[in-house]
Amino acid sequence: MPLLELKQINHFFGGLQAVHNFNLTIEPGELIGLIGPNGAGKTTIFNLVSGFYKPTQGDILFHEKSIIHLKPHQVTSLGLARTFQNIRMWNSMTVLENLCISQHYRMGYSFMDAIFSTKTYHEHEKAVVKRAMEILESLELSEAAGEYPKNLPYGLQRRVEIGRALTIKPSLLLLDEPAAGMNPSDIDRLIELIQWIREQFHLTIWLIEHQMKVVMSLCERLCVLDFGQIIAEGSPSDIKNNPRVIKAYLGDEEADDDAEN
Amino acid sequence: MRHYLSLIVYLAICLLIIVIFQQNWLNAYIQIVMMFIGINIMLSSSLNLINGYMGEFSCGHAGFMAVGAYTASLLNMGLFTTSSIFGRSLFIGPQYSVFLFPVTLIIAGFCAALVGLLVAVPSFRTRGDYLAIITLAVNYIVKSSIENIQEIGGARGFMGMRQVVNAMNNVINIPWLMIWILAFAGTSIIALKRFVGSTYGKGVIAIRDDEIAAEIMSVNTQRVKLIAFMLSSGIAGIAGGLFAHVIGYINPGTFTIMKSTEIMVMVYLGGMGSLSGSVLSAVLFTVMLEFLRPLQLFKWVLIPLLLIILMLFRPEGLMGNRELSDVFPGLRRFFPSKEY
Ligand SMILES: Nc1ncnc2c1ncn2[C@@H]1O[C@H](COP(=O)(O)OP(=O)(O)OP(=O)(O)O)[C@@H](O)[C@H]1O
Numbered sequence: 001m002p003l004l005e006l007k008q009i010n011h012f013f014g015g016l017q018a019v020h021n022f023n024l025t026i027e028p029g030e031l032i033g034l035i036g037p038n039g040a041g042k043t044t045i046f047n048l049v050s051g052f053y054k055p056t057q058g059d060i061l062f063h064e065k066s067i068i069h070l071k072p073h074q075v076t077s078l079g080l081a082r083t084f085q086n087i088r089m090w091n092s093m094t095v096l097e098n099l100c101i102s103q104h105y106r107m108g109y110s111f112m113d114a115i116f117s118t119k120t121y122h123e124h125e126k127a128v129v130k131r132a133m134e135i136l137e138s139l140e141l142s143e144a145a146g147e148y149p150k151n152l153p154y155g156l157q158r159r160v161e162i163g164r165a166l167t168i169k170p171s172l173l174l175l176d177e178p179a180a181g182m183n184p185s186d187i188d189r190l191i192e193l194i195q196w197i198r199e200q201f202h203l204t205i206w207l208i209e210h211q212m213k214v215v216m217s218l219c220e221r222l223c224v225l226d227f228g229q230i231i232a233e234g235s236p237s238d239i240k241n242n243p244r245v246i247k248a249y250l251g252d253e254e255a256d257d258d259a260e261n
Numbered sequence: 262m263r264h265y266l267s268l269i270v271y272l273a274i275c276l277l278i279i280v281i282f283q284q285n286w287l288n289a290y291i292q293i294v295m296m297f298i299g300i301n302i303m304l305s306s307s308l309n310l311i312n313g314y315m316g317e318f319s320c321g322h323a324g325f326m327a328v329g330a331y332t333a334s335l336l337n338m339g340l341f342t343t344s345s346i347f348g349r350s351l352f353i354g355p356q357y358s359v360f361l362f363p364v365t366l367i368i369a370g371f372c373a374a375l376v377g378l379l380v381a382v383p384s385f386r387t388r389g390d391y392l393a394i395i396t397l398a399v400n401y402i403v404k405s406s407i408e409n410i411q412e413i414g415g416a417r418g419f420m421g422m423r424q425v426v427n428a429m430n431n432v433i434n435i436p437w438l439m440i441w442i443l444a445f446a447g448t449s450i451i452a453l454k455r456f457v458g459s460t461y462g463k464g465v466i467a468i469r470d471d472e473i474a475a476e477i478m479s480v481n482t483q484r485v486k487l488i489a490f491m492l493s494s495g496i497a498g499i500a501g502g503l504f505a506h507v508i509g510y511i512n513p514g515t516f517t518i519m520k521s522t523e524i525m526v527m528v529y530l531g532g533m534g535s536l537s538g539s540v541l542s543a544v545l546f547t548v549m550l551e552f553l554r555p556l557q558l559f560k561w562v563l564i565p566l567l568l569i570i571l572m573l574f575r576p577e578g579l580m581g582n583r584e585l586s587d588v589f590p591g592l593r594r595f596f597p598s599k600e601y
C-alpha cells in the first residue's frame with residue numbers, strides 16, 4: 001500500500017504552468033530524491049503536498065486518502081512534516097519553544113484551559129515539553145534548547161528545523177534542499193543525520209537537493225524534473241548517465257554538475 | 262505559596278487602594294485618574310496582543326470599546342434605573358445591580374468580541390496594511406451605526422450611568438467602580454499573560470514570526486487568530502463598559518480614531534509584546550495626559566510628536582519585547598514561571 005500518491009498533478013500560477021502532469025508513488029520506507037534545475041517546480045510540488053497550494057488539477061493521496069481539500073495544519077497532523085528551502089524558524093522564540101509550537105496540532109487543551117491554568121493544561125504542556133526535549137536530546141541539541149535559532153550556526157539551524165519536523169511524529173518527511181548553503185563537513189554530518197533519523201524514526205523521506213553528493217549517497221530512487229515535468233526516473237546511477245538529464249542540467253547555465261558541487 | 266506571591270501582593274495593593282478610596286484620602290479627581298489608569302491598562306494590554314504579539318496593526322480598538330460601553334450602559338440603565346430614555350427599570354430593582362453589574366460587563370465583553378469577528382474573519386485572508394484599513398473601517402462602522410440609532414441618543418449620546426453607581430452605593434457604600442476595575446484589570450492581565458505564556462497562545466507569536474511556517478507546521482492559524490482577536494476585543498469591551506460608568510456619559514464621538522490612537526500610543530510607548538510594558542505605559546500615559554490637560558487641544562500636537570520621537574529614537578518602546586522580570590531578575594520571585 002503506497003504511502004503517498006500524486007496523480008496527474010497540474011498546477012498553474014496565473015498563466016505559468018509550474019507543474020505538468022506529475023505522477024509519483026512513494027512506498028513506505030523509501031528514500032527518494034527530487035532533482036532538477038532552478039525553477040523546475042520542485043518546491044511547488046512540496047507546497048502542493050503539504051496543502052499550502054491546492055493543485056489546479058489532479059489528486060494527492062496520503063495513506064490512500066485524498067488530502068487536497070485539507071488545510072496545511074490538517075495535512076501535518078496526519079503525519080506529513082517538512083522543512084523549508086530557506087530555513088523558516090520562529091526566530092523570536094527559543095529552540096525549545098519552536099519545537100513545542102510545532103506540536104500545536106495535538107495540543108490537548110483549549111485556550112480556556114490555558115487561561116484558567118487547569119490540570120489538563122499543565123499535563124499537556126508537560127507532555128509537549130517532554131517530547132520536544134526528547135527530540136532535542138536525540139539530535140544532540142539539548143545545549144541549544146534555550147538559544148534563539150538565528151543565533152545558531154547554519155548547520156545547527158538546519159538540524160533544529162529537522163528536529164521541529166520530527167516533533168510532528170511524521171511518517172513522511174519532506175526535506176527541501178537541506179544541504180543548501182552548507183560547507184562540506186556540514187554536508188557529511190547532514191548525510192549521517194538523515195540516515196540516522198530515517199532508521200530511528202522509521203521515516204519515509206522525500207528530498208529535494210542540488211548537492212549531488214547528498215543525492216547520490218542517500219537516495220535509492222531519483223525523479224528528475226524540468227519545466228514542471230518528469231523527464232527521468234530511476235536509480236541514481238541510471239540518472240547520472242541519462243542524456244536527457246545531462247541536457248536539462250547543461251542547458252541551465254549555473255546548474256551543471258561541477259558548479260553544483 | 263511562592264506561586265501565589267504575585268497574586269497576594271496584587272490583592273494587598275487592591276485592598277490598600279480600596280481603603281484609600283473608602284476613606285476619601287485622595288480627592289475625587291485623583292480617584293478618577295486612578296480609575297482611568299486601570300481602564301487604560303486593560304486597553305493597552307489587550308491591544309498589545311494584536312499589535313505586539315501577533316504583529317498585526319489594529320488601529321480601531323476604540324470601536325470595540327464603544328460596543329462594550331454602550332452594551333453595559335444600556336443593560337444597566339435598562340435594568341436598574343428609571344430614566345426618560347429607557348422608562349421604568351425593567352423586571353428587577355436597583356438593589357440587584359450589585360450582583361449583576363459585573364455580569365453586564367461580561368456580556369458587554371462578549372458583544373465586543375462578536376464585533377471583533379468583523380476583523381478576525383478578514384484576517385484569515387489578508388494581513389498588514391490591508392487588515393489595518395479593515396480595523397479602521399470597523400471603528401467607523403461602529404461609531405456611525407451608533408450615531409444613527411436615535412433610540413440610544415444618536416450622536417448626542419446619553420448619560421445617567423451615575424445612577425447605576427448610586428444604586429450600588431445605596432446597597433453597600435463602598436467604591437464599587439474601583440473594585441470592579443481592579444478585578445477586571447487584574448483578571449485581564451492574568452488571562453493575557455497565561456495565554457501568551459502557553460504553547461497554544463505562542464501560536465500567536467509564531468504567526469508574527471513566520472505565518473507560512475506556522476500554517477504548515479501544524480498551527481491552526483485561523484483559530485488562533487479568531488481567539489486572539491476575540492480575546493482582545495472582548496477585554497476592550499469590558500474596559501469600555503467600565504469607562505462609561507466612570508465618566509457617566511457616553512457619545513459616539515468619544516470612541517473615534519483619536520481614542521484608538523491614544524491606545525496605540527500606549528502600546529508603542531510600553532513596547533510591543535511586553536505586558537508589563539503596557540501596564541507601565543498605561544500608568545505613565547494617563548498621568549501625562551492629566552498633566553497636559555492645561556494645554557487643551559495642544560496636547561494633540563504634543564502626543565503625536567512624542568510618538569514620532571519615540572519611533573525615531575526608541576522604536577522598541579520602553580520595554581521592547583521584554584517583561585519587567587527580564588529587566589529586573591529580582592522580580593522573578595514574584596512571578597515564578599513553571600519549569601517542566
Ligand atoms: N507563488 C508563486 N506565484 C507565481 N509563480 C510562482 C510561485 N511560486 C513559484 N512560482 C514559479 O513556479 C516555478 C517553479 O518554482 P519552484 O519554486 O517550485 O522551483 P524550484 O524547482 O523549487 O526551484 P529552486 O531550485 O530555485 O528552488 C518558477 O518559475 C517560479 O517562478
Ligand SMILES: [Mg+2]
Nearest residue numbers: 042043044085
Ligand atoms: Mg525550490
